Amino acid sequence: MLWQLAFRQTVHHYSTDVCWTPMVLAKEFNRNQFARDSDLTISTTGPELPTIAQFGSNSPLELSRASSLAAPFVNGIDLNCGCPQSWACAETLGAALMEKRELVRDMVVATRQRLREDGWAVGKEEDMHNPDGKGRSVSVKIRVHHDLRKTVDFITTVLGDEQNRNIDWLTIHPRTRYTQSSVPINLEALELLTNMFGDKLPVLVSGDVFTLSTLPYTSHLLATQPTFTSSDSKLETNKAPTSENQRPYLPKLAGLMSARALLANPALFAGYERCPWEAVDIFMNNVARAPLPLKLGIHHLTEMCGAGFGPDRSALLSKGERIRLTEFDNWIDVIDFIDGIKKIRGLEPMVRLASL
Template sequence: MILSKEFNRSQFARDSDLTVSSRGVQPPTVLQWGANKPEEIARSSLLAAPYVNGFDLNCGCPQSWACAETLGAALMEKRELVRDMVIETRQALERDGWGVAKEKDIENPQGRSVSVKIRVHKDLRKTMDFIETVIGDQHNRHVDWLTIHPRTRSTPSSTPIFGDSLAILIEKYGTRLPVLLSGDVFSLSSLPLSPLLAPQPTITTNGESEPALPRFRPSTTKLAGLMSARGILANPALYAGHESCPWEAVEAFLRHLARAPLHLKLVLHHLGEMCGPGMGPDKNALLNKGERVQLNAMTNMCDVIDFMDEVVERKTGRKGGVDRLGDIADGVDRMKLSSA
């Protein structure tokens, strides 16, 4: 989440909070704002529009500092304000020449999305009122999609998501617009979904049913997709089907660092998350606790690279440690195959 007000007023904030690669075509990127004024989020979206593909308003952050500023989950009590913010953003983008026609602009290079991430209320009727206000006319809705984190503002992350609440909202709104799930997305094979969202078992002639459910895919329900925060931090290869972080993901991260350096503390934080126990059923850790403590005590990148080289060589048997070629080597192999 990037704070819209600071992004508008500070070049330092813009440089610190938003960095994109200029190396060829990049995957679609949606920028998530923390905002509470229509004119602020509209202006910041115009500033960032040339560099990203869409904008999401965060109405889900439960942290006390955010709620004290009427940001994040505090906006779940301000449905009209949220509606006004997404309308103003969409109108500002359209005036500036960006495509905001939702599905009609999916293939348009100038197309930009506007979406909202929400939490739920204890009384789910309040959540439905909120969604109805934010969506508006179903034939000309205000948002491209909706992301639902099925916990209340006060529900700790250690408490499982409210699967039944999600199921009710998916059933009601899943055909009106794309709906994404956020919360407890740690493994594609064991998503914490309500039985109401699972494919129905096959009924046989002898009265028995098949209890086994197929591996989850968003298309098997009315869910349009998934959003992960803690899960993707610990396992960047989550959506590639890996149940825990593979060495290949760590090596890709280190190669990206060589091209686009980060502050050492951020590097150590990311490596610590990726090399620790998985957050899904697979608790495999690339580094044991002692190795993670040793890594976290390092004071320069040279020592970090040397340490990772030694660990990768010892644990994988690959001479030389970290793979420094990665996608470059893959490209060479593909060229050899295509010329054969």
């Protein structure tokens, strides 16, 4: 997730409760000031949005040190046990950790211990609303195994004592390390694991959250209700299964994580089926306050102005227009180009900083 501050601010504007940073290598983060500055972009002018620093690590000492450095600037620490890239797995990082359940347990235990020693409140639900703002979470993001018994053993080991568990929550990406992202998520695995563990800790799902109306399962989460950070919602109740609706109902699911579709449509969690122009304006205004490297900003724009992942495949910009966007070498030209397109389409120019 290439989610630096300006993009995190944009999704937060559209009802996303929590963002994860891109995976940061704990060992580099500990040793290199440049890695700390470039990997963890935080707001210096206002309250930071709920953000989780995600680390790649295979060492309790490295992870706990990196967590100690990051904790003042984020709301929690997450350990990546899902990255399937070969370079990561070769270093026993990411999805390779799915074969190292005791090591993962030792890493989260050491991290929680280090944060406690540093004075952070790591009492899970008890410290969620810590009045001093000291509450910090420790969580893990996993994939599943072909043999789900291994996943059950993994979660049971990492969780530890249910009365005093080692992690605050768990995010499950129900694909194996070898499953292509074009293959739909494993719903049976998701149903089994949420039913088995959903009462023991909050379980979030990552994978194929394309729009809220096209989830491959139904969930009470989509009933109109206040979220952590917003009091209203445009969402309609996503009903429990009926005879014509065979999607599994997941009563114990605690949250939805989106990557590809949220990149294309930052307004997804506010119920939008595709990216509105307004989201582009908001992103550009956020970039002005929290600058991004030009190429990364343009990458975000081409994602947001593309066809997206929902049933409505209409794009804000044509393919040719998106290619043109990638050719600019400064922000002024990017803004002029977008304003020019909006003018041709009879839309208002970009909303400027002062009026937001």
